[in-house]
Amino acid sequence: EPEVTQTPSHQVTQMGQEVILRCVPISNHLYFYWYRQILGQKVEFLVSFYNNEISEKSEIFDDQFSVERPDGSNFTLKIRSTKLEDSAMYFCASKSGGDTQYFGPGTRLTVL
Amino acid sequence: QQQVKQSPQSLIVQKGGISIINCAYENTAFDYFPWYQQFPGKGPALLIAIRPDVSEKKEGRFTISFNKSAKQFSLHIMDSQPGDSATYFCAAHYTGTASKLTFGTGTRLQVTL
Numbered sequence: 001e002p003e004v005t006q007t008p009s010h011q012v013t014q015m016g017q018e019v020i021l022r023c024v025p026i027s028n029h030l031y032f033y034w035y036r037q038i039l040g041q042k043v044e045f046l047v048s049f050y051n052n053e054i055s056e057k058s059e060i061f062d063d064q065f066s067v068e069r070p071d072g073s074n075f076t077l078k079i080r081s082t083k084l085e086d087s088a089m090y091f092c093a094s095k096s097g098g099d100t101q102y103f104g105p106g107t108r109l110t111v112l
Numbered sequence: 113q114q115q116v117k118q119s120p121q122s123l124i125v126q127k128g129g130i131s132i133i134n135c136a137y138e139n140t141a142f143d144y145f146p147w148y149q150q151f152p153g154k155g156p157a158l159l160i161a162i163r164p165d166v167s168e169k170k171e172g173r174f175t176i177s178f179n180k181s182a183k184q185f186s187l188h189i190m191d192s193q194p195g196d197s198a199t200y201f202c203a204a205h206y207t208g209t210a211s212k213l214t215f216g217t218g219t220r221l222q223v224t225l
Contacts, residue, residue, distance in 0.1 A: 031210045042217045043148075043156060043201060048210040055210035066172060091155050093213075094133075099144045099205070103155035 002026045004104035009085065012110045013082055021077045021107045023092030028032050032075045033101060034067065036060070048077065055103040082111045114139055116204050118216030125223050131189040133219045135202035138183065142204040146213070147176065147187045150199045159200070160187070193221045 003042055007023045013019050025032050034046040049054040066078045074095075079086055087110050093101040117136045125131045133147075143164055149157035162169045162176040162185065169176045175188040189196055202216040 008156065033210075035213075043203075043213075044214040045212040048212055050210045058212075063125070093155075099161065100146070100158055101121055101206070103148075103157065105153075105155045 001015055002093055004102050006036050006090075006104040006107050008107060009105070010108045010110070012112065015084060015111055018083050019079050019082055019109065021079075021090050021092075022108070023075045023077070023094075023104055024073050025075055025092065025094030026096075026102060027103075028072070029094035031055075031095045031101075032067075032069070033095075034077045035091045035093060035103075036088040037091065037106075038088045046077070046090075077111075082109075086112050087111045114214050116202060116216040118202050118219060119223050120219060121217070122220045123222070125192045125221065126188075127192065127194060127223055127225050128147075129192050129223075131187075131192045131196070131221055131223070133187045133202070133221075134184065135186065135216050136182075136184045137204050138208070139204070139214075140183070141206040143207050144205050145178065145185050146203050147174075147178070147201060148201045148215075150201065156201060183192055187194075189221075192221075194223045194225060197221055197223050 007022045032049040037043045047057045047061045064080045090104040091106045094103045095101045115200045146161035147159045149159045160174045164180045173190045178185045200219045203213045205211040
């Protein structure tokens, strides 16, 4: 069964450093998402991406964040200058034209 | 108006019992209501979903009940098993090309022997 994959599973970085989180969505999917989950809290929407552009972004997704689909398979989330409060699980999700979003296993980001 | 409220925060049920988790929403534009199951260290996985044109949907031991007028929906897990122990999130979105999911706060379910 096709699945969304994410790398790395755990990323540790120093405050102020740039990080890139990588995702490979399910191959025939058209819509791509990033969500985050701070430990013990609910899953929060960050950004949606369709047809090579951002469809919607949340208040969390400020100028420090960017997304890119550099080729036909990868979907990346970049945080330019990480803050302590960026520490969270980051989930990539994708969907075809239907309703169901399929989530990856997540990347745990720890900012020291 | 975008919130989805979920209760209880945690739930302990004996094996074989019924687990019930409730959610309420405000945005009447929402028209798709999935439940996700999340095990520790894993991503959310779709469990079951419903649209507001039906009042109930059942898949195996899992049932969603939907009350459109009250703007509430609930997940019932019949014959709960220890393997059901996980965090459950209700969510909602409105049909659109790239519509985001709005999640509830989650319910940590523990099924005891």
